[in-house]
Amino acid sequence: MRKVRTVTIADVARHAGVAVSTVSYVLSGKRAISATTRQRVLESVRALGYHPNAGARALASKRANVIALVLPLRAGMNLPVLMQFATSVVATARQFDHDVLLMTADEGPEGLQRVAASALVDGLLLMDVEVRDPRVPLLRELGEPSVLIGFPADAEGLTCVDLDFARAGALCAEHLAAGGHREIALLGAPRVVYERGTGFAERTLAGFTAAAKDLKSVAVPCEETYDEVAETVKILFDQHPGLTGLVVHNEAAVGHVLAALRALGRSVPEDVSVVAICPDDVAERASPALTSVLIPAEDVGHQAVRLLMAKLDGLPADSMLLEPRLTIRESTR
Amino acid sequence: MRKVRTVTIADVARHAGVAVSTVSYVLSGKRAISATTRQRVLESVRALGYHPNAGARALASKRANVIALVLPLRAGMNLPVLMQFATSVVATARQFDHDVLLMTADEGPEGLQRVAASALVDGLLLMDVEVRDPRVPLLRELGEPSVLIGFPADAEGLTCVDLDFARAGALCAEHLAAGGHREIALLGAPRVVYERGTGFAERTLAGFTAAAKDLKSVAVPCEETYDEVAETVKILFDQHPGLTGLVVHNEAAVGHVLAALRALGRSVPEDVSVVAICPDDVAERASPALTSVLIPAEDVGHQAVRLLMAKLDGLPADSMLLEPRLTIRESTR
DNA sequence: CTCATGTGTCGAAGCGCTTCGATGGACGGG
């Protein structure tokens, strides 16, 4: 536990034979410094293994170079996507020389209040935003730079990023229609997700329904245990014997749906075509590999951070919807 | 975007009619303050909505009140457990008045170097530690307080926390043996996990094998796509027709294993008893509900933070193994 | 040759907090 006295900017300045402020300017690039001096300073930095003290920097510059990532972590969430998302947020933030503070919703809105007021973070990234999200009013109140993943009911004045789920739902329906299917169904999120009014579920449904207006179509919520899924699928086919196309927008249930179809003796894609809205790895791991619209978690994370950084620099940042992409695999014809 | 001038400790002091240092002592409790003064100060704090500036506090006290959570996020990991874990880490850290900085392994060991040297964090929590983990030597070098989840080959002088996987493996075998099963198998993690030398997989295997020494037993790795699982299960029963007990230590494959058994016409638990090592929610969601040894992610997270906090206070902190608990459900007899 | 104009560097004043030593008053023992 050698508690070495940490290297400060003063040590670097002394070592390089310049003033403290000169070192600071070399590092920040905020004033012109001659090439020779810059060289000398950078060498001293390397030689001493200098790392600026984060607290001091934050105090003096009023910028912590940290952003908060707020994950609600409620039931019925899609972990793999969330993880991909978190990873890409961290990676992108690092590119902008920022770190990421992890917050869960457990602390509630006061948590946001706290980190913002204490200047622990410069901005907020909220995930899994609901249509009627309790955090949104506070967010407006706070006036802290922020970006939301998902769209609340009133997105006026907020910066939001999301996959265009309506397009995704429509894309699935269109793909099935193009394959000649005349009667199709949407298996959605668990009932509780709709009741909570989570935007993405509703928007997918709307897009699906609109695109399927010339077909016979039906949409049902879908729980996530094998038994419930099997039940749902059975009822679905009992009530709609002519059904030949299925859109599954429920990551956790995808495997169960396929198992249930197997159990019912309906083969995919011969008897039923299945399109999923899920990450690629899930689609590829399924059997048969699923035609799917992927949730571009990586891209969403990247864009969200980009927008937040823009806001931190005082630039305008408009909301954006990311275009979905359909990948055709073995589960549709 | 009302950029209100933030409330400082000086504002509070003025409002309460005391010195700045008095406010500080009231808030930290490091010196005795009379009840009446304390009251007055606390009221001012509330009235003004004061939140100490994190940077200033870190600078002056040399404690950032932030810990780093390092998630490798590699392939073959168990996301739900990881999430539970992360959640419990955040919650526990908050109880100790600390926040959590999220780091991925992308940045490599220099990332640890960086956050430690910049005093961004007071300590490190490393997840998913491998037997031969490249981060471990650096960690020793760094001399930064840290706690590892998992045990590296040489844990000497380090503080590690983990489920006692050897006991877990043994517990499963013992449970099956007690049920009268004479020939049992372990379906483990994907092959790559063993090749990487991830400790928990090896230790489970060892515990299972030791406990099954009076039975006929076999252990095989297990991939995570349905087709591969089905294949593995089929081969397993072809080669071991007398097999009646299965231990599954692979979260992602559990569902597929049950589906494969259904497909082979073997019913659970009539023909085959199945014990899983997985979180409770997965075991409960399966059909039939699985007898399981849960991975006490929540507890691991809690203990890990507790130990780290102890170290930050200069107290000794010994490694610990958490005792597994078997829950009997419908999949064994 | 002088003066306005850059360039590159320096010194010092904070940023908001913690912490150490000092101070003043209340109190009881001698």
Added chain:
DNA sequence: CCCGTCCATCGAAGCGCTTCGACACATGAG
């Protein structure tokens, strides 16, 4: 009644960094 103690509070010195204004010197225009 004086002095030593103890308790509650205060003032001031940093913590390591950024940033502003000042300054020294070089440069080119007039």
